[in-house]
Amino acid sequence: MTNEPLKYTGFYSESPRPGILGWLLSTDHKRIGIMYLVCIVTMFLVAMCLGLALRLELIAPGPTIMGPQTYNATFTVHGIIMIFLFIIPSIPAAFGNLVLPIQIGARDVSFPKLNLLSWYCYIIGGILAVISIFAGGGAPDTGWTFYVPFSTQTTTNVNLAVTGALMLGFSSMLTGINFVTTIHRLRAEGMGWGRLPMFVWTLYSTAWIQILATPMLGITLILIVLERVFGAGLFDAARGGDPILYQHLFWIYSHPAVYIMILPGMGVISEIIPTFSRKPLFGYWAMAFSSLAIAFAGSLVWAHHMYASGMSDFAILVFSFLTFIVAIPSAIKVFNWVSTLYKGSIQLAPPMLHALAFIFNFAIGGLGGLALGAAASDIHLHDTTFVVGHFHYTMFGGTGFAFFAALHYWLPKFTGRMYNHKIAVISWGLVFVGFNVTYMAMQAVGVQGMPRRYYDYLPEFMPLNVVSTVGSWVLAIGLVMMFVNLWNGIRRGHPVGKNPWGSATLEWTIPSPPPMENFGEEDPIVTKGPYDYKGVVADEY
Amino acid sequence: MNQLNNPTAQAVDNVLIYIFGFSLLLLLGITVVTIYFVVKYRRSKCPEPTSQVEGSWLLETIWTVLPIIIVMTMFWYGWSNYVGLREIPADAMEVKATARMWSWQFEYPDGRKETKLYVPVNKPVKVLLYSTDVLHSFFVPAFRIKRDTVPNMESYVWFQAPETGSYDIFCAEYCGVGHADMTTSVEVLSEEDYAQWASSATVSADPRGLIVLNEQGCIGCHSLDGTENIGPSLFELAGNPREIEKDGKTIEIIIDEAYLQRAIRDPDAEITKGFDPMMPAYDEEAINNEDLQAVVDYLLGKVAEEEPDGDRLMVENGCIGCHSLDGSESIAPTFKGIGQREVTIERDGQSVTIKVDAEYLRRALLDPNAEIVKGFAPMMPAADYLSAEEIDAIIKRLLQE
Known part of the structure; x- marks a missing residue:
């Protein structure tokens, strides 16, 4: 630790416009990435507090700290913020923007102005979502899934929340278009497809889902508004509509969306594990193609959310089969990560600890998904807290931990400062233990039969709920410690050199923080692969 | 979770145990291997990697094919047991x-x-x-x-x-x-x-007359719904003409109370045209006078339709799911004391305070969202599927509050 005041160098100091406008009107991918990062972390902290309140309510049967309407609004807002404002943009919009162009040797994304527009879509969507909590009518109480007919009948601010989600969808699509184009058009000389860092491959797969699936979300959300405002009757069976049709439309986007959420996380892990093993990523092409396979197969499994909905048994047969197919590329990734460790030189630095925790959590989440994909067992587990636990294992234990890993891995690059490693390891331990206690107990009480979205429950479900709530406090303490440590690192940490971890991708060949133009006068020429550590030396810090 | 030896639970649990069992093994395997590698190849012991292997297509093939086989067994087991949840035994x-x-x-x-x-x-x-x-x-x-x-x-x-x-x-x-x-x-x-x-x-549900008809086996020969049977149907008797044979002559009578009593006590004296004289006579020992009266009343449709039970209707139709009876706060106004209350309602965008009466309650039941009690959301479904008698019973019950 040093008491030197934070000096703004690199892209922080070089800007055509001074002050705040230099940020709000900047088309630089790093500045936009930092703006995304600040908003996304803020949103995470807000929704985390809501989640803690939900857990506290569930510490005992009956109303504990809130009544049913407040509880319903709280889990709805927790879900909307976490899904649309945190997880979906977390890694692609924040770290994708920061890292992707540099990793392929480009000076910016293909459409810098579109990039800024997508940030404004995100901000407008976020503001609308926040207004919907406080405006008259009350916070939306539909759950983040907006299932009809309930969502067309409730008097809460569903229209606003839906419009907010629509704007966030546009933001996501624009980012996807930008990334696909950038990866195709702006790779540096020598950066062939076989030399793309795996993070870029996963962003590429993600971007295709963003482009192809997100319009479905837009259509679905507009149909809800039509239904609410004009009584269109599209989902009303009494007038020739069909409530189950809504569920298909919703999940045609929202299932691929969970791969939008997890794939970039897998990319982060695929960067960190080779770096801290000093060994090439095992099975490069298997990893690249499994990313594309997840994106493709993941688009065909949406109706596995609907086994109990009243959908035909034949549809259940088909979607159950396809669901098991999508398990394969995820399994391949896990095996390749573990094999990368073999005969490596493993350093348990904070990013690596988060990456290893990711593998463990994601394995539990993925394996739990098998029980949900099989038709018979899903009938019991569907709509219980097991599903909530499973979802958090993949999205929080998976993407969340990958996001923390990315923060610990790349923040020193983009701030030029290193955080305290000892506190980072302790906070990692608390987060890991707290996380597993919280959500394993939640899964267990779901197997017992406790339905989800219950503010009140029968006494027999109490012991595991208490365990889960206590776990959430450990988790929260760990998270606060982690964010405080990172913040202190940004403000007062040791300055770091170009390459504190000894990584081999291009972003570690330029100063920390990077200059506005990324690379010097001449464009880089790439002569080796992303995981070729021969001759790469980690800078002391 | 208190009973698992029933057929549907077994179908589900066998799949759950199979998948959870396999999952646990896989998780254990992945975790143990990871920890083993991390400990064995830690940097303090291995400052440089001892291998630069970039992959193995043999291994990739193995860990693609093996999981496919495993998950396909899970898929098929899950599906075939799911079919058991959908196929209903014939005697259900x-x-x-x-x-x-x-x-x-x-x-x-x-x-x-x-x-x-x-x-x-x-x-x-x-x-x-x-x-x-x-x-x-x-x-x-x-x-x-x-x-x-x-x-x-x-x-x-x-x-x-x-x-x-x-x-x-x-x-x-x-x-x-x-x-x-x-x-x-x-x-x-x-x-x-x-x-x-x-x-x-x-x-509890049936009038006494119908119970006697059932108990005495009358229904065995006389239908209640007009279908032809061994004896004439008991459907819609009151005031209808009927041709009977009495003392060898065919005459037409109007069915009334006296006729029905004679037809039960001494059935063979007058036989409805087209039927055989085979009905046993029911004397006072078989059906006492009181029950006889009940049967006749029932057949003539004189049984006063029992007034529907307001309390029961409110439970059956889920009213008290939202409207409490004990005055506690809920998402809808409580029923406690509603008969004596003045309420402020929003009607056509204006606030009006009115005294609760039968007419207001009727409107609130049949068109609940036209007038909304201040502070509550318009979300109640209309109770227009109830009969007029049932609506009356609920209103009567509520006004007693």
């Missing part, structure tokens, strides 16, 4: 379950309505699922069955309980503020208890 009894915000109603084939699902032990039960408003889901953890109730769509589940007892029913599909309280139970009764429960239904 049927009960209709209707979900609405935020309570359940179970209707039996004889029209009896209950708020709990009473079933006999060891009998397959098919539950037909309906919803009157939004999505709900019928979930009985003990039987591992779950199915959404969708408005305007019929769906079903089945189960068979091998032991008596009470089993929780939950609503598993989020449906609004009362979602967590939308619980009831399956009451599994022994065969004797169930028979008693079922017959008590008949006793």
Whole structure:
């Protein structure tokens, strides 16, 4: 630790416009990435507090700290913020923007102005979502899934929340278009497809889902508004509509969306594990193609959310089969990560600890998904807290931990400062233990039969709920410690050199923080692969 | 989770155990290998990697093909046991379950309505699922069955309980503020208890005259609905003419009280044309005068329709799911003291304070969203499916509050 005041160098100091406008009107991918990062972390902290309140309510049967309407609004807002404002943009919009162009040797994304527009879509969507909590009518109480007919009948601010989600969808699509184009058009000389860092491959797969699936979300959300405002009757069976049709439309986007959420996380892990093993990523092409396979197969499994909905048994047969197919590329990734460790030189630095925790959590989440994909067992587990636990294992234990890993891995690059490693390891331990206690107990009480979205429950479900709530406090303490440590690192940490971890991708060949133009006068020429550590030396810090 | 030896729970649990078992093994394997590698190849011991291997297509093939085989067994096992949840045994009894915000109603084939699902032990039960408003889901953890109730769509589940007892029913599909309280139970009764429960239904519901007709076996020869049988039908008798043979002559009479009494006490004296004289006579020992009167009254349609029970209607139709009876806060105005109350309502955008009376309550039942009590949301479904008598009974009951 040093008491030197934070000096703004690199892209922080070089800007055509001074002050705040230099940020709000900047088309630089790093500045936009930092703006995304600040908003996304803020949103995470807000929704985390809501989640803690939900857990506290569930510490005992009956109303504990809130009544049913407040509880319903709280889990709805927790879900909307976490899904649309945190997880979906977390890694692609924040770290994708920061890292992707540099990793392929480009000076910016293909459409810098579109990039800024997508940030404004995100901000407008976020503001609308926040207004919907406080405006008259009350916070939306539909759950983040907006299932009809309930969502067309409730008097809460569903229209606003839906419009907010629509704007966030546009933001996501624009980012996807930008990334696909950038990866195709702006790779540096020598950066062939076989030399793309795996993070870029996963962003590429993600971007295709963003482009192809997100319009479905837009259509679905507009149909809800039509239904609410004009009584269109599209989902009303009494007038020739069909409530189950809504569920298909919703999940045609929202299932691929969970791969939008997890794939970039897998990319982060695929960067960190080779770096801290000093060994090439095992099975490069298997990893690249499994990313594309997840994106493709993941688009065909949406109706596995609907086994109990009243959908035909034949549809259940088909979607159950396809669901098991999508398990394969995820399994391949896990095996390749573990094999990368073999005969490596493993350093348990904070990013690596988060990456290893990711593998463990994601394995539990993925394996739990098998029980949900099989038709018979899903009938019991569907709509219980097991599903909530499973979802958090993949999205929080998976993407969340990958996001923390990315923060610990790349923040020193983009701030030029290193955080305290000892506190980072302790906070990692608390987060890991707290996380597993919280959500394993939640899964267990779901197997017992406790339905989800219950503010009140029968006494027999109490012991595991208490365990889960206590776990959430450990988790929260760990998270606060982690964010405080990172913040202190940004403000007062040791300055770091170009390459504190000894990584081999291009972003570690330029100063920390990077200059506005990324690379010097001449464009880089790439002569080796992303995981070729021969001759790469980690800078002391 | 208190009983697992029923057929649907076994179908689900076998799959769960198979998948969870395999998953645990895989998780253990991955974790142990990871920890082993991390410890063995730690940087303090291995400052440089001892291998620069970039992959192995043999390994990739193995760990692609093996998982495919494993998950395909899971898929098939899950599917084939799911089929067992959909195929209903031939001797299953049927009960209709209707979900609405935020309570359940179970209707039996004889029209009896209950708020709990009473079933006999060891009998397959098919539950037909309906919803009157939004999505709900019928979930009985003990039987591992779950199915959404969708408005305007019929769906079903089945189960068979091998032991008596009470089993929780939950609503598993989020449906609004009362979602967590939308619980009831399956009451599994022994065969004797169930028979008693079922017959008590008949006793309480039917007028005495009909019970006598049933008990004396009259229905065996005389239909109640106009169908031809051995004896003339008892359908719509009052005031109708009938040709009878008396003392060898055919005459036409108008059916009245005196005729019916004669026809029961001394049936062979007057025979309805076209039928044989074969009905036994019922003297006072078989049917006393009081019961005779009850039967005649019933046949002439004089039985005063029993006034519907307001309390029961409010439970059956789920009113008290939202309107409390004890004055507690809920999402709708409480019923306690509603008969003596003045309420402020929003009507056509204006606030009006009125005294609660029968007319207001009728409007509130039939067109609930035209006038909304201040501070509450317009969300109540109209009770226009009730008969006029039932509406009257509810209003009468509410005004007593």
